[in-house]
Amino acid sequence: xxxxxxxxxxxxxxxxxxxxxxxxxxxxxxxxxxxxxxxxxxxxxxxxxxxxxxxxxxxxxxxxxxxxxxxxxxxxxxxxxxxxxxxxxxxxxxxxxxxxxxxxxxxxxxxxxxxxxxxxxxxxxxxxxxxxxxxxxxxxxxxxxxxxxxxxxxxxxxxxxxxxxxxxxxxxxxxxxxxxxxxxxxxxxxxxxxxxxxxxxxxxxxxxxxxxxxxxxxxxxxxxxxxxxxxxxxxxxxxxxxxxxxxxxxxxxxxxxxxxxxxxxxxxxxxxxxxxxxxxxxxxxxxxxxxxxxxxxxxxxxxxxxxxxxxxxxxxxxxxxxxxxxxxxxxxxxxxxxxxxxxxxxxxxxxxxxxxxxxxxxxxxxxxxxxxxxxxxxxxxxxxxxxxxxxxxxxxxxxxxxxxxxxxxxxxxxxxxxxxxxxxxxxxxxxxxxxxxxxxxxxxxxxxxxxxxxxxxxxxxxxxxxxxxxxxxxxxxxxxxxxxxxxxxxxxxxxxxxxxxxxxxxxxxxxxxxxxxxxxxxxxxxxxxxxxxxxxxxxxxxxxxxxxxxxxxxxxxxxxxxxxxxxxxxxxx
Amino acid sequence: xxxxxxxxxxxxxxxxxxxxxxxxxxxxxxxxxxxxxxxxxxxxxxxxxxxxxxxxxxxxxxxxxxxxxxxxxxxxxxxxxxxxxxxxxxxxxxxxxxxxxxxxxxx
Numbered sequence: 246x247x248x249x250x251x252x253x254x255x256x257x258x259x260x261x262x263x264x265x266x267x268x269x270x271x272x273x274x275x276x277x278x279x280x281x282x283x284x285x286x287x288x289x290x291x292x293x294x295x296x297x298x299x300x301x302x303x304x305x306x307x308x309x310x311x312x313x314x315x316x317x318x319x320x321x322x323x324x325x326x327x328x329x330x331x332x333x334x335x336x337x338x339x340x341x342x343x344x345x346x347x348x349x350x351x352x353x354x355x356x357x358x359x360x361x362x363x364x365x366x367x368x369x370x371x372x373x374x375x376x377x378x379x380x381x382x383x384x385x386x387x388x389x390x391x392x393x394x395x396x397x398x399x400x401x402x403x404x405x406x407x408x409x410x411x412x413x414x415x416x417x418x419x420x421x422x423x424x425x426x427x428x429x430x431x432x433x434x435x436x437x438x439x440x441x442x443x444x445x446x447x448x449x450x451x452x453x454x455x456x457x458x459x460x461x462x463x464x465x466x467x468x469x470x471x472x473x474x475x476x477x478x479x480x481x482x483x484x485x486x487x488x489x490x491x492x493x494x495x496x497x498x499x500x501x502x503x504x505x506x507x508x509x510x511x512x513x514x515x516x517x518x519x520x521x522x523x524x525x526x527x528x529x530x531x532x533x534x535x536x537x538x539x540x541x542x543x544x545x546x547x548x549x550x551x552x553x554x555x556x557x558x559x560x561x562x563x564x565x566x567x568x569x570x571x572x573x574x575x576x577x578x579x580x581x582x583x584x585x586x587x588x589x590x591x592x593x594x595x596x597x598x599x600x601x602x603x604x605x606x607x608x609x610x611x612x613x614x615x616x617x618x619x620x621x622x623x624x625x626x627x628x629x630x631x632x633x634x635x636x637x638x639x640x641x642x643x644x645x646x647x648x649x650x651x652x653x654x655x656x657x658x659x660x661x662x663x664x665x666x667x668x669x670x671x672x673x674x675x676x677x678x679x680x681x682x683x684x685x686x687x688x689x690x691x692x693x694x695x696x697x698x699x700x701x702x703x704x705x706x707x708x709x710x711x712x713x714x715x716x717x718x719x720x721x722x723x724x725x726x727x728x729x730x731x732x733x734x735x736x737x738x739x740x741x742x743x744x745x746x747x748x749x750x751x752x753x754x755x756x757x758x759x760x761x762x763x764x765x766x767x768x769x770x771x772x773x774x775x776x777x778x779x780x781x782x783x784x785x786x787x788x789x790x791x792x793x794x795x796x797x798x799x800x801x802x803x804x805x806x807x808x809x810x811x812x813x814x815x816x817x818x
Numbered sequence: 819x820x821x822x823x824x825x826x827x828x829x830x831x832x833x834x835x836x837x838x839x840x841x842x843x844x845x846x847x848x849x850x851x852x853x854x855x856x857x858x859x860x861x862x863x864x865x866x867x868x869x870x871x872x873x874x875x876x877x878x879x880x881x882x883x884x885x886x887x888x889x890x891x892x893x894x895x896x897x898x899x900x901x902x903x904x905x906x907x908x909x910x911x912x913x914x915x916x917x918x919x920x921x922x923x924x925x
Contacts, residue, residue, distance in 0.1 A: 319886060323865075326893045330861060333897050337850050337904060456881075538876050538886060546869045553861055577913065580905045587901050591894050800834055803843060804916070 249626065249636040250395035256640035257390075260432065260647040261409045264655075267425045290578065292427040294585035297569045299430030301332070301586075302593050303379075303653035304386035307433060307646055309700025310594065312618035314601025315611065316529045316701075318536030321601065323549050324701070325594035327556025331708075332590065335561040336583045342723045342802035344570050344579050350664055351567065351715055358722045360792055361730035367737055368718070369668040372564045374741075375711050376661040377688045378748065379563065382703040383654045384692035386618075390646045393619040394639065400693055407689045410654045414662070414681045422655065429648035430589065436645020437596040437621070440638055444603045444628045453606055457533040460522035461609040468516045469613045471509050473696070477524035477613065478506050480531035484521060489513025515613065523609040526617075533605070547760060551767035555709040558773050561719055562711030564664070565656035600624055618700055622646060658684045695752055705767060706748055713740030713772035717780050723802055725781075726795045732784030740776030744768045833919065842915045849907055857900055864889055 306328070313321035348354035352368040355361075384403045391402030413425065460480050471489070483502045490510035491500065506527045509515065517523070530536040560566060573579035604611070604620035607627040611617050625642055629635035661684035666677050714737050721728045721736075747768035756762045764771055784791075792798070833839050868875050868886060875886030 319884075319890065320868075322890045326861065326890070326897075329894060329897045330857065333857065333901055334854065336901060337854050538872065538884060546865060549865050550862065553865070557858070557861075577909070580908055584898075584901050584905055587898050591898060595894070796834070803846070804833060804839070 247396075249631070249639055250397075252636045252640040253394040253643040256644040257647040260429075260644045260651065261413075264413045264425050264429065264648075264651050265409070267428060290582055291585065293423065293573065294582045294589060295427035295430040296423040297426075297582065297586045298589035298593070299426035299428075299433065299648075299652040300565055300569060300656040301590060301653070302430070302433060302649060303704075304383050304390070304646060304650035305653075305700040305704045306593070307437075307597065307649035308386055308389070308618050308621055309382075309704060310597040311601035311604060311620045312611075312699065313701045314598050315604045315608075315620045316526060316617045318530055318605075319538055320530075320545075320549070321701075322598060323552055324556070324705070325598060327553045328560065329587065329590060329594060330553070330557045331560025332583070332587055334557050335566070336580070339561050339567075339719045339723055340570055340579055340583065343567065343719070344573065345804070346798075346802055349568055350660070350667075351562075351564070351718070352664060352668060354722065355718065355733065358792075358798055359728065359730045359733055361734075364730050364734050364737075365668070367734055368715075369664055371710075371714050371737065371741060372664050373661060373669075374745075375562065375707060375714075376564045376657050376664075376684070378710060379704075379707045380654060380657055380685075380688040381692050381695070382698075382700055382707070383650055383657075384688060385695075385697045385703075386646075386700070387650045388692070389616075389618060389697060390622060390643065390650070393616065393622045394643050399697075403689060403692050406650055406654065407685050409651060410658055411682055411685045413651060414655050414658045414685070415678045422659065426652045426656065429652040432648040433645045433652075434589075434593060434596075436641050436648070437593060437600065440621075440625050440628070440642055441596045441599050441603070443638065444607060444624055445599065447628055448603055448606055455533050455602065455605060456537055460525065460532055461605050461612070462520055462522055463517045463609065465519045466517070467519075467610050468514060469610050471513045471515065471614050472511055473615060474511050475509050475613070475615050476506055476527035477509060478527045478529070478531050479522060479524045480504055481522060483524060484518070486516040487513060517610075523612055525612045526615060529612070536605070547770060548763045548767050551709070551764070551770035552705045554773050555705045555712050555767070555769035558712035558716040558769070559708030559710075562715030563708075564660040565653070568660050568663075569656075597621065615699075654685075698751065702751060702766065705769075706744075706751060709747065709767065709769040709772060710741065710744040712769050713744040713776045716773065717777045721777070721780055721784075723799075726799055727784050727788070727791060728780065729784040729787045729790045730792075731787040731790060732780045732782075735783040736776045736780030739779040740772050743772035743775055747772075836919055836922065838915060838919045838922070842912065842919070845911060845915070849904070853900060853904065857896065860896060861893060864893060 306325075310321070310325050313324055315321075343354060346354055346357055348357045351372055352365045355368045356365040384406055385399075387406035388399035388402035391397050391405075392399045414422075460483075479502050481504055484499065485502065486499050487509075488497045489512050490496070491513060492508050502524070507524070525531050570579050573582055600621050604624050604627075608620055608623045611620055611623065622639070622642055625638035626635040629638055658681055662677060662681040665684055666680040670680055717736050717740065718733055722733070747765050750756050750765045756765050867889070875884060875889070877885040879885055879888055
């Protein structure tokens with residue numbers, strides 16, 4: 246194995262060891278609300294905010310946002326904006342009332358608010374579904390990082406990541422997890438700031454610019470091996486040498502691509518001369534100028550709206566995000582923390598977006614082989630060259646990617662294990678560790694079996710499932726006294742069904758063109774309103790079953806803590 | 819789990835009965851819902867502008883920086899501003915009102 250691979254592996258290993266060490270310094274396993282409450286009393290506001298941000302900023306964010314910006318340009322900024330706005334929606338609409346409800350998982354909340362066992366079971370199933378779906382791209386991201394940085398096969402990354410997560414979760418308590426995640430946030434921020442500043446300085450110093458009416462160009466002669474079939478688009482005549490299958494015909498020698506779309510089969514090798522234009526994935530803006538300008542319309546408008554709705558409404562439904570509010574001593578502290586969190590998340594999103602913009606100048610070849618999600622990882626060597634400086638910077642970025650992966654995945658596994666432990670395994674296996682191992686192992690098999698898809702596709706889809714199910718349940722549960730158990734169940738089922746059709750068709754990989762296809766891949770624009778509507782209409786039809794104590798429950802959710810009405814579960818344990 | 823069984827119904831009923839509590843609730847609703855609607859409209863309007871007024875969005879402000887890019891970055895800023903506004907509102911208007919109600923009930 247070559248030196249840069251070793252440097253990257255050592256860096257990833259160090260992050261893993263540091264996380265497990267910080268994690269095991271805590272004694273107790275985080276399995277109950279009281280652990281979160283204990284954490285809330287011993288962890289300061291800034292480490293807590295860093296931990297929340299660390300947990301929210303996943304491998305998909307760390308790697309994916311830059312990849313989206315590299316490919317889509319200004320239109321790619323939608324993703325980070327929607328993910329930030331999701332946090333705001335969570336704060337305005339549900340954070341404080343949920344903090345007061347004393348329920349720390351969504352199944353707890355559903356039962357406390359509507360007193361229905363069936364609803365609770367449905368919520369449990371959905372939490373597991375959403376959590377496991379979200380772990381999929383995280384695990385595959387670890388695999389991608391490993392194949393991008395080293396010569397190891399991707400499955401080593403997926404399996405290794407699963408093992409690391411299990412070790413860090415089984416070893417630690419909530420207090421130590423908080424410190425692990427705070428550490429991981431600062432590591433991620435550093436791992437993005439340093440390469441972003443270096444790349445920016447070099448870019449500004451080189452006199453290059455991104456605002457050209459042409460495609461990006463290869464700085465030197467570049468050979469690209471295409472490993473999965475791609476459709477590429479060029480804006481002007483492009484000369485290249487190819488060996489393999491291009492546009493349905495076997496080729497071995499020089500070619501000139503006319504402007505338009507070209508099909509390249511897997512196993513094809515494309516060689517471009519220095520200064521030649523870079524083809525982009527079909528559908529992405531081919532020239533730099535188009536890439537810099539937001540331009541959408543028709544189906545694209547629908548797609549962007551759907552992504553935004555998924556991001557804004559879906560954040561509150563992610564199992565690991567909500568739980569985090571329990572590490573705040575009260576609603577007031579929760580509000581303060583949120584401001585810090587938004588600043589922290591915003592900083593990271595700004596940095597990854599900047600890296601995505603700069604990667605268009607430094608690593609345009611990623612556009613050709615469909616590995617745009619690897620941009621953040623490859624910018625260091627592209628910027629500093631193949632030497633120790635580049636390798637060390639690459640090591641720092643790989644450490645950041647590993648931290649991003651570990652923080653979100655650990656958070657997800659803790660939340661899933663909590664639900665498995667109380668709702669599924671109760672009475673059978675009284676061991677939280679088994680629940681944690683189970684939570685981490687289940688998604689490994691599909692992560693290995695299903696081909697990797699761009700984060701741009703998978704992440705919004707998981708957000709869409711959360712948005713179409715838990716967002717209506719939480720928002721109506723908190724703000725509308727008319728919600729009934731039957732209404733809630735019906736709405737959850739409709740939302741889950743509509744959004745999961747999208748998940749299934751994405752996994753199978755066959756989606757028709759046009760607005761219908763867009764809605765299959767991006768179901769939120771239809772699924773979220775449909776779920777809200779179903780919940781409201783069915784609740785109206787079953788008016789008689791509104792819980793008798795609804796006024797009291799809502800009063801407790803909405804009366805500020807200073808009224809002394811909220812009840813922490815720790816008190817009753 | 820039944821919520822709030824530690825405090826008898828009387829405290830709840832007494833709190834609910836106070837006009838101050840109704841006022842508090844109205845005040846919060848009047849902030850939360852218009853604000854949620856406002857930020858949603860602002861985000862969605864940007865996409866509409868980008869789709870149907872591309873010339874407007876492509877106006878160069880300085881060098882490579884287009885108006886679209888500036889408004890895009892402003893979206894991040896808005897998120898932060900709304901959050902700060904909400905926290906200040908809650909600290910100044912909601913918390914003192916709640917404290918006042920509590921004092922009244924306990925005395």
